[in-house]
Amino acid sequence: MKNAFFFTQRVAEEICFSWFLLALRLLFGGLLLMHGIMKIIDFYVLSVSFPDPLGIGSTYSLALAIFAEAACSCAFILGLLFRLSLLPMITTMAVAFWGVHGGSISGGELAFVFLVVFILLWISGPGLFSIDKLLFGQKERPRYSRYLH
Template sequence: MLYKFLFPSKPDGAAASTILLIVRIVFGVLLMNHGIEKWANYQELSTAFPDPLGIGSPLSLGLAIFGEMACSMAFIIGFLYRLAMIPMIFTMGVAFFVIHGNDPFAVKELAFIYLVVFMLMYIVGPGKFAVDHWLGKALTPKKA
């Protein structure tokens, strides 16, 4: 049993998919909390929120909330997984490289951690325990 744990022959098996599910839940909920905080304080934040894209503070805040809340929910359940991750990766990239670009690393470390985890999760995929996996199976034509 220990051998199978240390040297899995099926990296896409149930154990790996369980770990991916746990990572999706943990990091999705953590990022969603940031979005909920921004949403709860929208009125106060919308006037002073950074506008790195030049589209206005309220719209920049709205896009950050979308990336941190709606996309986190899709990330957690694995629905349109890679599509949902694009705004999450973009938001963390802007936070790390633009908003906190000149700050000490300790200030921008959290954005960097999210960015790395989300980029790795984008590459690896959601695993078997995701809505996309079940949709893919349902939409795949059956061989006669």
């Protein structure tokens, strides 16, 4: 009966962590979305000069970057197919950091920061406040209560 009115410490910590994950999704997803929107707006100008580290052509490289930065970041923000949406985002930031900027922090600092944050969020998952949680739920984890106290 006590748990019906008061959160246990574990539940409270999970809720706080989920708020933190939501804040990270909104912040970093919103920032990447802004980059994608700017690329959409300047598509015709950028398509002739956009870096082509994969050798597929500037237009296709730009289209892939827009997909990752605009479409996937929207799904990322909502927590919809979270880890699947992170794959193109992580790939794009890895290509930007190593392929375009040559692994240089001085030139590719932003891509590196995005890459690290996205990898850490891949590991953590979307949290409780996500569409994935609503659609798929969460499997009950084994309770090793003697290890959690």
